[in-house]
Amino acid sequence: MKIKRIVCLIAAAAMAFSLAACGGGNGGNSGGNEGGGADSGSAADAGEEMDFSGQTLTVANWSDYATDQEYGAAAFEELYNCNVEFYDITSYPELLQTMLSGGQSTIDVVNINPMYIQQYYGEGVITPIDTSRISCYDELREDITGIDDVLTPDGGVLGVPWIWGTTSMFYNADAVDGSEIDSWADLWDPQYAGKVAFFDDYTNCIMIAALVNGDDPYDPDLDAVQAKLMELKPNIRTIWSTYDDFMSAITSGQVVIGNAWPSNITELRNQGMNIEYIYPSEGTIGWADYFCLVDGSAETDLAMAWIDFCTGHDFQYAMATEVQPHTPANEAVMATLDDETLANLWLTNPPERMYMSLYMDNDTLQRWIDLWTEVQAS
Amino acid sequence: MEQVSTVKKRDRGTRALILPSAAMLLFISIIPLCLLVLFSFVDGNVTVGRGIDGFTIGNFVRAFSSAMVPKLLGKSFLISLIVTLICIGIGYPAAWAIAKVVKPQRRNILVMMAAVPALISQLLLIYTIMKLLQPGSVLMEPLARLGIIADTDTILYSSKAVIFILVYEYLPYMILCLYSVLEKIDDRVLEAARTLGAGNYRIFRDIILPQSFPGLFSGILIIFIPAAGSFVEPDIAGGPYGMMIGSLINTQYNTSLNMGYGAALSLILLVLMALALLVINFIMSTAERKIGGKINA
Numbered sequence A: 001m002k003i004k005r006i007v008c009l010i011a012a013a014a015m016a017f018s019l020a021a022c023g024g025g026n027g028g029n030s031g032g033n034e035g036g037g038a039d040s041g042s043a044a045d046a047g048e049e050m051d052f053s054g055q056t057l058t059v060a061n062w063s064d065y066a067t068d069q070e071y072g073a074a075a076f077e078e079l080y081n082c083n084v085e086f087y088d089i090t091s092y093p094e095l096l097q098t099m100l101s102g103g104q105s106t107i108d109v110v111n112i113n114p115m116y117i118q119q120y121y122g123e124g125v126i127t128p129i130d131t132s133r134i135s136c137y138d139e140l141r142e143d144i145t146g147i148d149d150v151l152t153p154d155g156g157v158l159g160v161p162w163i164w165g166t167t168s169m170f171y172n173a174d175a176v177d178g179s180e181i182d183s184w185a186d187l188w189d190p191q192y193a194g195k196v197a198f199f200d201d202y203t204n205c206i207m208i209a210a211l212v213n214g215d216d217p218y219d220p221d222l223d224a225v226q227a228k229l230m231e232l233k234p235n236i237r238t239i240w241s242t243y244d245d246f247m248s249a250i251t252s253g254q255v256v257i258g259n260a261w262p263s264n265i266t267e268l269r270n271q272g273m274n275i276e277y278i279y280p281s282e283g284t285i286g287w288a289d290y291f292c293l294v295d296g297s298a299e300t301d302l303a304m305a306w307i308d309f310c311t312g313h314d315f316q317y318a319m320a321t322e323v324q325p326h327t328p329a330n331e332a333v334m335a336t337l338d339d340e341t342l343a344n345l346w347l348t349n350p351p352e353r354m355y356m357s358l359y360m361d362n363d364t365l366q367r368w369i370d371l372w373t374e375v376q377a378s
Numbered sequence B: 001m002e003q004v005s006t007v008k009k010r011d012r013g014t015r016a017l018i019l020p021s022a023a024m025l026l027f028i029s030i031i032p033l034c035l036l037v038l039f040s041f042v043d044g045n046v047t048v049g050r051g052i053d054g055f056t057i058g059n060f061v062r063a064f065s066s067a068m069v070p071k072l073l074g075k076s077f078l079i080s081l082i083v084t085l086i087c088i089g090i091g092y093p094a095a096w097a098i099a100k101v102v103k104p105q106r107r108n109i110l111v112m113m114a115a116v117p118a119l120i121s122q123l124l125l126i127y128t129i130m131k132l133l134q135p136g137s138v139l140m141e142p143l144a145r146l147g148i149i150a151d152t153d154t155i156l157y158s159s160k161a162v163i164f165i166l167v168y169e170y171l172p173y174m175i176l177c178l179y180s181v182l183e184k185i186d187d188r189v190l191e192a193a194r195t196l197g198a199g200n201y202r203i204f205r206d207i208i209l210p211q212s213f214p215g216l217f218s219g220i221l222i223i224f225i226p227a228a229g230s231f232v233e234p235d236i237a238g239g240p241y242g243m244m245i246g247s248l249i250n251t252q253y254n255t256s257l258n259m260g261y262g263a264a265l266s267l268i269l270l271v272l273m274a275l276a277l278l279v280i281n282f283i284m285s286t287a288e289r290k291i292g293g294k295i296n297a
Helices: A002-018 A044-049 A070-080 A092-100 A114-122 A184-188 A202-212 A222-235 A243-251 A262-270 A300-311 A313-321 A339-344 A362-377 B002-039 B058-065 B068-101 B104-119 B122-133 B140-145 B159-182 B187-195 B200-228 B232-237 B245-254 B259-292
Strands: A056-061 A083-088 A109-112 A160-172 A196-199 A236-240 A257-260 A275-278 A284-294 A354-356
Touching: A056 A300, A070 A083, A070 A300, A070 A313, A092 A109, A092 A114, A092 B245, A109 A114, A109 A300, A114 A284, A160 A184, A160 A262, A160 A300, A184 A202, A184 A222, A184 A257, A196 A202, A196 A222, A196 A243, A202 A222, A202 A284, A202 A362, A222 A236, A222 A362, A236 A243, A243 A262, A243 B122, A257 A262, A262 A275, A284 A300, A300 A313, A362 B068, A362 B245, B002 B259, B058 B259, B068 B104, B068 B159, B068 B200, B068 B245, B068 B259, B104 B159, B122 B159, B122 B232, B159 B200, B159 B232, B187 B200, B200 B259, B232 B245, B245 B259
Parallel strands: A056 A083, A056 A109, A196 A236, A196 A257, A284 A354
Antiparallel strands: A109 A284, A160 A257, A160 A275, A160 A284
């Protein structure tokens, strides 16, 4: 019996050693990957070394957005024997206002779009992150990691990307009568009058109109953009802002074309709709979300463990393979995804040109918001 | 002397009873209103615990020089007026039926049924009605089968859908307000009028309408102001042309973070609505006098 126990202990120690770090192995998270595609990666070592029992981590994020699924918060709670609570984001400006007014003391980690990271940092809400504590940091998609929008003037990293995606064009193949659709300009086609679903986001709207005008989407002629968007209005059936708004409009047959998130389109396809998601020839609109550490958080270690977990292999793989899939920021995980998963993420043929939503100064931001508001009010 | 002392004690007791409601009025109505006026002159955003950038009349200059603001105000006012009129049109017969036609023992259950929509979550109501308005729904399908509308017809994503939803949301309040006054009308007065040869129209005009004015005005007050400031309904169901002034105000708080301008727009809306209510009150008072003197119900 004693020999058996010793052999087991040696075997366990050897396994733990071999799974030590993300770069060289994985973290020993017992969660595993159903598809077996990725090593488990990252966080579990810390989970074994640190005791977070009884501690509570508060994460500000959009609801029903990967982290609040079983493979997210529940897995993290099990791993670290802690509690995770969520603060649901309704808009980044509103969240900033809440945090500045006192909510900051209860939130430890916040998910922010790079458009707002500098604003949050400028207001003293978030603080730089020690990326050496993120075991898979080097595996994260290079073009969205450590970009200017998430760096302090002295090079500190304010946000760690954990998810990215596109807001691109979709169409109902049964309703477009075989027309070839490959350009944003198709949304302006009079045959789609009253059949377009358009995302209620000033960045997307202005960048799309700029692309159709052949203009620079980051610095377009705003008068021309406004005129172009006014031309589109007769074609728009609904300006959607939430998952429910969009799904309700498309499933009822009210709209046949527009812009959307890929996860919605995958879900509709799984429901049997003959719907396509394409990357228009002018380029598509991309986005990425970053986890940021709240300045003054009382749970810094747990917060770092959370960011580590969310960029680790287990979580990233689960996120990509769930019913409503999301695109992982971890390239090592991406490399392990099979064709079916890539197809569900609409990345069998990734977009050739992607324009990311980036930070803009306050004056530009206000001009863009005012423009879109005026278009809606007209 | 003893009697005077008792009266004074009773007065003190009454004042003490009024204190909680007076404090509530102060904290949830008067102070917020004062803050609204103050913030409407703030330059930019207002954040608790932080300084204010300064005061300006620029928010009002911006609002009055904008072509968009009067347009949205006019549209919101019109939609609110239509919603209020439809609620009156449906609410009157419904409240009358509950108060005077059905058996007294069934009134409570009908009042409760009328109040049910007011107890349900606003978002749930909106999404439910949107389902009902979709082509092929239980509401639209029969109309399509009868040939009244085409299979694909729907009022969804238009101002009509916004009006439909707002009516559904606010109708219970109008029914309850009217029911509370109609129920008090003495049946013997109606019978006497009938005996003296008055027709239904005359009875309504000279007896029912004047006595129901207080309830009617309460209903208008409860519906007209919040309906004009709606933003969730137009945002979800209004389509590309559905935006109302409430949406513009909401944008200032949620997207632009320009609370000063948002407060100025809110104040302008509030003042205009108050003026509109004064006009409505004046019309109703005039009507009361012309019909036959003020009647306190």
